Amino acid sequence: MxxxxEEWLKKIVRKQDxxxxxxxxYEFCTNKxxxxxxGSL
Structure with a gap:
């Protein structure tokens, strides 16, 4: 990232989403x- x-990142629509x-x-993949x-957490 x-x-x-930065100018490219500013043009991304709904970047926060x-x-x-x-x-x-990322969290799903890490937990999996x-x-x-x-085994189970």
């Missing part, structure tokens, strides 16, 4: 990987 020009979806997807590796 740090390499993406997209950021939230990315965060939720932990569960697969170590």
């Amino acid at each position: 740090n390499e993406i020009p 997209i950021d939230e979806l990315i965060k939720k997807f 990987a932990i569960k697969e590796e170590y």
Whole structure:
């Protein structure tokens, strides 16, 4: 993300919604990987 020009980021429509979806997807993937590796949390 740090390499993406700020002017490009400003043009993204509904960026906050997209950021939230990315965060939720990351958390889902992380939790899934932990569960697969170590079992239930």
